[in-house]
Amino acid sequence: MSIGNSPEDERPFEDGRSSDGHEExxxxxxxxxxxxxxxxxxxxxxxxxxxxxxxxxxxxxxxxxxxxxxxxxxxxxxxxxxxxxxxxxxxxxxxxxxxxxxxxxxAPTPAAPLFEAERIRPERRGPNWTAAMVAAIVAVVGFVGFTAFKGGDSDSDAASQVTQGASPSASKPAAPKPSTTTATPKSDPSDSAIAAAPQDKVTVQVSAVDGRSWISAKDHNGRMLFDGLLKKGESKTFQDSSKVNLILGDAGAIQLYVNGKKIEDDFQPGAVERLTYTKGDPEVG
CATH class of the missing domain: 1.10.260.40 (lambda repressor-like DNA-binding domains)
Known part of the structure; x- marks a missing residue:
């Protein structure tokens, strides 16, 4: 208990003044x-x-x-x-x-665990035993049918050999047809399917070129297109009829292509960026 001091005297100094009355x-x-x-x-x-x-x-x-x-x-x-x-x-x-x-x-920190506060956690559901049972039944029926089919083919082949005789020179195997498929050269990200995107849609390609980053992508209705960690070297492409909304956990690690054009924004390492792109971009919508 303080003797001779009122409660006001025991309160901390305010307005940036120290105990001797001088302004800090x-x-x-x-x-x-x-x-x-x-x-x-x-x-x-x-x-x-x-x-x-x-x-x-x-x-x-x-x-x-x-x-x-x-x-x-x-x-x-x-x-x-x-x-x-x-x-x-x-x-x-x-x-x-x-x-x-x-x-x-x-130091750089993995992005995915740090965004739990902003992510919508899906409800945890129990295992779907009905679907598992149906899948098991379909697998058993398919295996039985496949076994029966192979057995029938073996019997018919054996009967055909007995009827026609085993003559090695009776027929010659058909010569393999030359392949007409031409190899498709790999293209850069800017020349890929994103560059051939239809003009009436917005197409966004996200590539983790300088490290990994958590990303979230939604369409114009707010429906989640992707929510997870994009590892270094991985890419994701999103398409919508009018708008794609992005959240980049580490924007400095990401390279964007929007409607076939490279986005040249100078994103800083560790910066969180929230972006929206439309059919008229690459300018941010």
Whole structure:
């Protein structure tokens, strides 16, 4: 118990003043700096969320210096860079301050486990025993029919040999016909099926050329086309009648071809990008 002090005297000092009454000159935190820049730019949290496609709850958390909802240091740095650009401030000092506060620049982290908060988890269903039983029955019936068919062919071949006699020179095997199939040369990604995509559709090819990245793709109705980890060297092609929506977990590792044309955007390693492409692109829709 404090003697001679009121409850007001025991409260922490506010308004950036130390115990001796002097104003502290420490630079603002990352979240506070982003909040001040947003207010100075005359923007609301809703404005920033709409411009960056970062959820409102995550914007509020970052401005409060809570980076837990980001899913890890790599993605927290990507969100800081995105928000800084939206409020017209230099992200470099903010990223340096974040690294100092969190033990230095993080090592690359696998993307798939870190996005569990933003992914829609499918319901876990039990095994479909009915389908398994039907498949087993079909397999047994097919095996029995195949065995009976092969047995009938063997019997008929033996009878034919007895009737005609085993004469090695009776007939000559037919000469194999020369193949008329020509080898199709491999083409670059820009010359593949994506380049021949119909003009009335939008076609997007995603290639992990510089590393692996989690990606999500939806059509214009919001139906999930793909949601998973794309390993280095792998590619996925998505097509829709009007629009394809993408989320790239590590945009710096991805190369995009839209409607047969290479996208030249300078995506940064570890940056989270949310993109929409339409039939009139390669400009982002």
């Amino acid at each position: 000159e420490a630079s603002p935190s990352v979240g506070r700096a982003l909040q001040q820049a947003r207010i100075a730019a005359g923007l609301t949290v809703d404005d920033v969320s709409s411009a960056t496609r970062v959820r409102i709850a995550i914007v509020h958390a970052i401005e409060a210096d809570d980076f837990t909802p980001c899913g890890g240091d790599v993605y927290a740095r990507g969100h800081i860079r995105t928000l800084a650009k939206a409020v017209h401030t230099d992200p470099a000092p903010l990223l340096a301050r974040y690294d100092d506060d969190h033990g230095g620049r993080p």
